[in-house]
Every structure is written in C-alpha cells, then in structure tokens.
Amino acid sequence: MKWGVVRFPGSLDDNDALWALADVMGQEASMLWHKEASLRGAQCVLLPGGFSYGDYLRCGAIARFSPIMESVAKFAADGGLVIGTCNGFQVLCEAHLLPGALTRNRTLSFICERVNVRVENASTPFTRATHQGEVLRLPIKHGEGLYVAPETELRQMEERGQVILRYVDADGRESDAANPNGSMHAIAGVANDRFNVFGLMPHPEHAVEAMLGGTDGLKIFRSIVESAG
C-alpha cells in the first residue's frame, strides 16, 4: 500500500512515521513536502506530530493553509483515507476536516506518558484490526490535547460512532484520573462522519516495536492496510 507522510516546517514525527510504515511494516511510504500539491498516488495520507510553523497563533492554524492541505482536502472529499496524529490531528481540526478543536491541557503542563485508550468503534477503516472495547496502550506527548466541541455536536458524534478512542484506565474504565488532558467526553480520537478521516492525540507510530515499549500502534496501521485491501 502507498502512504504519503506530510512534512511541514516544524514536523517532528515524520521520520518516525516513515520508519514505522516503511521499515517496520514494509509499506511503500514517501515523504510529501508541504509546498507540493501532489500526493504522489498515496492511498493514505498521514499528517505527523510536531510543532508545524512553531504552533504560532494556534496549533495547526497556519499549516492548514499549506499548499498540500488543499490536495489533502480534495483527497478526503473523494473518500481518501487521512490520519493525523497529535499535531496532525490539530491540523485536521483547523482545516475543518474533523469536528472540534484542541486546546491547552487542563494541567497547563506538557504531558509525555503512556496512556490507555479504549476502542469505541472498531468498524472504521482505522480500527478494523482491533475489537470493540479493546484497550490500546499508546504514548502521548502534547501540551494542547484537550478536545473541545459544542455539546450538541458531541452528542451527534457519540450517536454516529465518530468517537473512536477514549482515555480509560488499564481496566478499560473511564475516570477523571484516566483523562490526562481534560478532554471533553475523555476523547482521544475522532473520525469525520464519513469515517475516512481520523485524528488522534496518541502516537501509534511510537508504538510499533516491543523494545520501544509496545506494539499497539501497529493495530491502527494494520487496520488501514486491511481497509485499502
């Protein structure tokens, strides 16, 4: 399967994403510079974590106007698969490809730790290799990951199954203590209403080798590969 990893000025996890896809999973993955318009035939576009444009103004606010984002928006409108991790999630929200926004963690601190997230909808292209209710252990590292959306929209998203990942404890139970950043509804990852665009604060690309602490991230990428079939 062909993947495109977008590199913005300030992207940090682009090389790790490429490593996860190409070296660990044997996928055909190439880097896409933010000033390019071509997605080079990618079947899935990944927007990586980092601090695109220094996070100036708001996280993702400036990156969303990069030339490549016009192509990503068209690709998504045509049903193409797009995944954004961390800063990539913020860019997708700013670009209105995903509902909601990500704001400063309630603790005001940068959080770098492993968290447990529960799969709330295992029938999406991004989670089909997992099972409903499965708890994944993935790292997070962000200062602005508090997911916010209007309550009416959140209700609709919950009904449609757009909430894909939720922060929980190791036993899969929701609690305030298990919500690291204060996200509304403990949301860690959401999809659009067509389920071809997915954003998540955790980093699946940092969880692809046992020696680095876990391989649950592979389940997300394998789901996408299966979906592209």
Place this chain on the structure above:
Amino acid sequence: MQVRVFVTPRKGILDPQGRAVEHSLKSLGFKSVSDVKIGKYVVLEVAAKSAADAREQAHKMCERLLANPLIEDYTFEVEGE
C-alpha cells in the same frame, strides 16, 4: 491603517491559563477578581480605503485565520474609529 485584534477564549470553553492566573491573583489578596481570561492581542497595519474597508478586511482575517470561532471570540479596533 492600524487594526488591533483581541482574541479571547469563548464563554464556556475551559481556560486553564485564565483560571491559574485568577487563582494566583486571589492568593495575592485581589479577592475582587473573577472571570479571568487569557487571550491574544494582534496588531496589524492594513492598507485600506476607509475605516469601514479596514473593518471588513479585519473581519475576514479573524474568521479565516486569526481566531477559531469554535473556541474563541474576537473583537477589533480600527485606528481613527
């Protein structure tokens, strides 16, 4: 023409920075303080035919980039208005 844009967190949106500062002010004895919000102040020069033109341009800039209407409110002042 100078335009001064003020962006603040929307009512109802958690503003942990504002809350922390409010807490700190109170602990300094400023008991009268409430509803502290931390926002952004953007100053820009706009080539405009009139204040109304500058206002219209500023409005578009706020909607497209300077603020995220989902989580932020904005107001602006146009020089000479």
